[in-house]
Amino acid sequence: MASADRASSRTGFAALVIAEAVVLAIGAAAMIFYDLGIAGAIGMAVLVAAFTYTLFRAGERRAIESGNFSPAMGRYNRRMLAAGAIYVVGLFTAIWAHDELHPNGLAAFALASLPSVGVLWMVYAMGRLLAEEEDEYQRHRHIRASLFGLGTLLTLATIWGFFEQFDLVPHVPTWAAVPVFALGLGFASCSPWRRS
Amino acid sequence: MNNRLKVLRAERNWSQGDLADRLGVSRQSVNAIETGKYDPSLPLAFRIAELFGLAIEQVFTSPTQHQSRGF
Numbered sequence: 081m082a083s084a085d086r087a088s089s090r091t092g093f094a095a096l097v098i099a100e101a102v103v104l105a106i107g108a109a110a111m112i113f114y115d116l117g118i119a120g121a122i123g124m125a126v127l128v129a130a131f132t133y134t135l136f137r138a139g140e141r142r143a144i145e146s147g148n149f150s151p152a153m154g155r156y157n158r159r160m161l162a163a164g165a166i167y168v169v170g171l172f173t174a175i176w177a178h179d180e181l182h183p184n185g186l187a188a189f190a191l192a193s194l195p196s197v198g199v200l201w202m203v204y205a206m207g208r209l210l211a212e213e214e215d216e217y218q219r220h221r222h223i224r225a226s227l228f229g230l231g232t233l234l235t236l237a238t239i240w241g242f243f244e245q246f247d248l249v250p251h252v253p254t255w256a257a258v259p260v261f262a263l264g265l266g267f268a269s270c271s272p273w274r275r276s
Numbered sequence: 277m278n279n280r281l282k283v284l285r286a287e288r289n290w291s292q293g294d295l296a297d298r299l300g301v302s303r304q305s306v307n308a309i310e311t312g313k314y315d316p317s318l319p320l321a322f323r324i325a326e327l328f329g330l331a332i333e334q335v336f337t338s339p340t341q342h343q344s345r346g347f
Contacts, residue, residue, distance in 0.1 A: 147293045147303030217305035
């Protein structure tokens with residue numbers, strides 16, 4: 081692929097990310113400042129799902145065009161999309177059932193576990209990517225990014241934990257572990273490693 | 277670890293993508309190896325050398341030799 085085409089593809093992808101971020105920010109602001117009810121929440125979830133799908137597709141197309149696509153990454157993307165959808169459905173179901181049905185005992189535990197299913201599927205997808213990636217350089221980058229994500233999580237959790245212990249910061253729920261790990265992983269994936 | 281990948285590729289008029297396709301790796305991998313950002317595993321280094329019909333030391337330079345020659 082010519083460098084001019086690659087630059088154009090990069091610009092198109094960046095424009096898509098910015099456009100979708102703006103629309104989502106407007107949607108989020110509308111949800112915060114106006115009571116849009118369940119219809120608004122579902123609409124927002126559909127919007128997020130549609131945008132996530134288009135971003136995944138655009139990212140995949142870009143990788144294919146630049147000769148950097150791997151089948152393992154394609155499977156990873158599809159697993160993450162499925163896991164994201166399961167997470168959203170699980171979370172909404174758990175919140176609705178908790179508020180409306182007020183379950184107790186085992187049913188309450190089962191209900192509270194529902195949002196975890198999608199997140200654990202994401203963890204599974206990350207593990208499968210490392211196992212299935214046949215391109216050794218790509219695998220090397222994924223491992224480095226995962227270690228960076230883990231380091232980020234351990235560092236922030238330790239510091240925040242002690243701050244919390246001394247009543248300096250509010251409590252953060254432990255489900256934040258995966259998003260923090262994913263943020264570290266994402267940051268590392270976007271940073272070009274200077275040397276292996 | 278230094279290598280002659282860029283020269284060998286240019287001699288055959290191959291792009292990074294062409295070489296990546298022949299090796300069955302991503303273009304990003306070829307670029308990383310070529311620019312010295314990533315040292316390939318021994319099996320991949322052998323595959324590269326075999327593709328060019330050369331011995332491995334004719335493609336990759338030992339880091340210790342590289343230093344002792346005062347490059």
